[in-house]
Amino acid sequence: MKPISLKQLAQALNLSSATVSRALNDSHEVSAETKGRVLALARELNYEPHPFASSLRRQKSKTIGVILPEVANNFFSLAIDGIEEIARLNNYHVLVYLTHDDHSREVDIVQHLAGGRADGILLSVASETNQFTHLDLLAERGIPTVFFDRVRAGSAAATVTTDDHRGGYKATQHLLQAGCRHIAYLLVSNNLSIGQKRMQGYQHAMQEAGLEYSPHLVVQGQRDKAENVALIRQLLEEHPEVDGIFASVESLALSAYEACHEVGRRIPEDVKVVGFSNMAAAALLEPGLTTITQPAYEMGREAAKILFKAITKNKPVLPAQSLELESELVVRRSTEAARLKP
Amino acid sequence: MKPISLKQLAQALNLSSATVSRALNDSHEVSAETKGRVLALARELNYEPHPFASSLRRQKSKTIGVILPEVANNFFSLAIDGIEEIARLNNYHVLVYLTHDDHSREVDIVQHLAGGRADGILLSVASETNQFTHLDLLAERGIPTVFFDRVRAGSAAATVTTDDHRGGYKATQHLLQAGCRHIAYLLVSNNLSIGQKRMQGYQHAMQEAGLEYSPHLVVQGQRDKAENVALIRQLLEEHPEVDGIFASVESLALSAYEACHEVGRRIPEDVKVVGFSNMAAAALLEPGLTTITQPAYEMGREAAKILFKAITKNKPVLPAQSLELESELVVRRSTEAARLKP
DNA sequence: CTGTTAGCGCGTTCAG
């Protein structure tokens, strides 16, 4: 059975569809009585205005698009949670797309969304992305866009990130304090500001400790997980002196654990690992496993708030609205307290 | 700058909009030459057909709705991943909604989606849900719906689940073999088949071992996490003999870890814990922590496949299409192999 | 092969 239409509702009430439409939209220019009759029958018949007809007329999709590299990862899952919450408060719908770090896919999605399916976009760019012309289209069309976490380096748009430089610094410092002298860095992508900034923090801490930064100890992450494990494994074999690893994203941290396991290097006795990560199970990590945790849920919420401010007020998002939240170094919880804020 | 419309494209080409529409939809009844001209200009101008206008006319939203209790949880994240992949292959879009186990929210979402925003629905019901009248609307409207994981007990629709009875049995058996004699059960909800079936598996294993099933050792999970921790804590304090815990969902497993920690009971020395869970970090669990892992990604894929079969062939989903996949008992990976398939 | 017409279901004129 097809859903009932405005017209049918109007006929059943002996009213014109215009009046019914007005009543349902709570217009001032309709009598309280008719309003009551309309609403009563609408409720009874489970009437829902057809969303696409309405969108077409109003030129509002009531939908935002969320584009993520992946979701099988606690950071982005928590972010979605925050985004969905804010969207719901604004009576908006959330379309989710995954790029799997594939640039061409990102371009496709953006182009499609720019065609009217979404009123705004939240984007965490694919690590493969190094061209950004597809984003110009969004600017031209005036579609508000907020970047979060994985941001175009040097972008002129609003962004929500964490204190990436500081996070990299804190993580490295933690390893140094634990006695590591040869710390490898697992880089996500040089196109991304998170890649650059976290690495700068790492270099900063290394220099401060009077240690030399060695490009041989940097592994550039790929899209394929097995490949990453192999690369890290190779690093560990060629550089047995490595006693610490800093992973700039969760997936690389997991690859590092795996690689260590494969070559029989114990964590944390032989190698200490710190990674950016939002594992729900962070509290359960083995002794010595430590994470830099981002406030993913809040980041999702804040990014969405900025976006909706632009959508509802019909103003562009300004770079000045950008936010930088604080990351936290989480050491395995044992009998004593867990969170160290240096 | 507003996106260009079909009409404008037609004018620029001195063609009628009908012809242009046909050309873009690769109709047989249009000359190869015109087709070429149209496609060339369309590409140049970045033309995208307005999705809602098209949907309105074709009565197809090209969108599916995915309704989940939560997403900050590896199981549902992985499921979304699988769902999105199949949707993309079908050129469909994915709307994500979270109920946070709130029944009224589930009803709202379903009613709205039934109004034409989605061609089909994938649903994992809220644990609070015990009335299912809102689902009748979907049946009336002929909107294909596939349930996964959290299924309406005794539903007549297609479902994708894991071998919940067997999973509960395996988990409990594992605890028994490890020497546990007083095993508590953390129940998610009696409205859900996963709650019932997993508990049956638990009871089955207990009986087989000649142990008595005690309702005092069953904790009924609530929506609030802190409350769950408190309840489990109370259990542990009132029943110091408890030496094993079986958690029927991930969130309860995490609450159990926390509660044990709070009352100073060590895992696994004092209490062994097994939970249904899809933690990416499962490989990193502490010794003695064991999980029952569901093939979440595959479940998402399979559920979506069933749904799209119905959508594209315009046939209803049949209960006979239901699938039951196999869960896996994953013991902490150490130097030896990890996966035990009994 | 192409153009004309009509209508998907709404919301918004403009009259009365």
Add this chain to the structure above:
DNA sequence: CTGAACGCGCTAACAG
């Protein structure tokens, strides 16, 4: 306060 007419952008039916 209410109704008739129009159009959002697209596709399907009917002509030619």
